[in-house]
Amino acid sequence: MTWPSHGSNPQYLYEAAGLTLPECLIDFSANINPLGPPAVLQKHWGDLFHGIGTYPDPHTASLKVKIANREGIGPERILIGNGGAEIISLLGRLIAEKKVLIVEPAFSEYEKACQVNNCDVSYYQLSDGWEIHLHDLIGKLQGMDAVFLCNPNNPTGMYYGTDIILPLLKACKRENCLLIVDEAFYDFTAEYEPLVPYLKEFPQLILMRSLTKIFAIPGIRLGYLMADRSLVEKLSAYQPHWSVNSVAIQAGEWCLEDEEHISKMIQFIQSERDVLLRFYQEQHFEVSNSAINFYLLRDPQLNDQYPLFEFLLKQGIVPRHTFNFPGLEGRWLRFAIRTSVENRKLMEAMKAWRRLNPSFL
Ligand SMILES: Cc1ncc(COP(=O)(O)O)c(C=O)c1O
Numbered sequence: 001m002t003w004p005s006h007g008s009n010p011q012y013l014y015e016a017a018g019l020t021l022p023e024c025l026i027d028f029s030a031n032i033n034p035l036g037p038p039a040v041l042q043k044h045w046g047d048l049f050h051g052i053g054t055y056p057d058p059h060t061a062s063l064k065v066k067i068a069n070r071e072g073i074g075p076e077r078i079l080i081g082n083g084g085a086e087i088i089s090l091l092g093r094l095i096a097e098k099k100v101l102i103v104e105p106a107f108s109e110y111e112k113a114c115q116v117n118n119c120d121v122s123y124y125q126l127s128d129g130w131e132i133h134l135h136d137l138i139g140k141l142q143g144m145d146a147v148f149l150c151n152p153n154n155p156t157g158m159y160y161g162t163d164i165i166l167p168l169l170k171a172c173k174r175e176n177c178l179l180i181v182d183e184a185f186y187d188f189t190a191e192y193e194p195l196v197p198y199l200k201e202f203p204q205l206i207l208m209r210s211l212t213k214i215f216a217i218p219g220i221r222l223g224y225l226m227a228d229r230s231l232v233e234k235l236s237a238y239q240p241h242w243s244v245n246s247v248a249i250q251a252g253e254w255c256l257e258d259e260e261h262i263s264k265m266i267q268f269i270q271s272e273r274d275v276l277l278r279f280y281q282e283q284h285f286e287v288s289n290s291a292i293n294f295y296l297l298r299d300p301q302l303n304d305q306y307p308l309f310e311f312l313l314k315q316g317i318v319p320r321h322t323f324n325f326p327g328l329e330g331r332w333l334r335f336a337i338r339t340s341v342e343n344r345k346l347m348e349a350m351k352a353w354r355r356l357n358p359s360f361l
Pocket of ligand 1: 082083084085086107150154182184185209210211212213218221222223
């Protein structure tokens with residue numbers, strides 16, 4: 001059976017599972033802001049039509065300036081991409097044929113980008129509740145040219161603060177190794193500690209961001225990278241001209257003005273997460289120590305979670321499988337935090353599972 005390599009597009013998941021796609025379903029497999037896109041997008045959507053008759057600015061200058069001002073860095077340190085996915089693909093070219101370490105489990109596109117660019121890939125596998133053991137990780141850096149670290153981590157939702165990142169960054173500097181930190185989900189964590197201030201001192205630091213999760217615009221495709229100017233120049237030389245379209249540029253500028261949307265979402269996620277965690281504890285499910293808008297879950301009575309996965313799919317509840325996450329391999333399921341109504345439907349389905357499969361713990 002070939003499972004889809006990402007969440008969303010549930011029709012492919014049902015096809016792979018040999019199940020009929022229900023008419024009504026709730027997709028917990030994509031980690032998108034449950035509050036939806038900022039209202040400004042819908043309000044001004046019609047205005048975007050005027051921009052499509054001309055080529056977009058190939059330098060994405062206006063959006064770069066907006067991000068630069070927000071982050072307190074120069075626009076020359078920023079590269080805008082057609083989603084974080086394009087940024088990862090450009091990074092793959094940058095580190096082609098080099099020695100790369102991936103901290104796993106992580107977003108599968110890092111490995112894919114490395115493989116198509118003939119990188120020599122090694123892995124640091126997180127276990128024991130997915131804590132990073134610095135001594136072990138730093139021990140693996142010798143001879144490496146680049147490290148991929150997903151922080152906050154997809155799929156676990158774990159967030160690693162500067163107590164972990166700074167010693168790692170210093171070790172990368174000693175080894176002359178790039179540290180690529182994918183911060184696609186950074187806005188979802190209340191306790192985020194900014195790494196941007198370290199860009200000047202550590203030219204080997206590369207920060208990647210995505211606007212598609214936080215602003216719920218995955219169909220538009222928009223992400224960016226912040227790094228040393230020389231790296232940005234190299235990466236932009238690989239990027240197709242006009243890669244970022246004019247709708248994405250304008251939509252990104254509007255979204256970034258809506259700081260309130262982010263603070264509202266953080267509060268909402270925190271309160272929904274508390275409700276869900278209490279419920280899972282009462283019902284004897286095990287959940288990852290997530291700081292963000294999704295979490296891993298397992299019924300500790302099952303090793304392979306497939307029976308629970310199939311049960312939920314049949315009820316129109318779509319979890320994200322973990323077959324393609326090294327170290328998880330189907331022993332966990334990932335769920336996004338969605339609206340209150342949808343999270344309650346999920347809890348109902350979990351209760352129904354528990355009634356049929358009582359816990360003996
Ligand atoms: C950790 C991580 N980084 C990057 C991306 C790519 O995001 P985008 O939608 O901006 O291409 C994803 C998408 O799921 C992701 O999970």
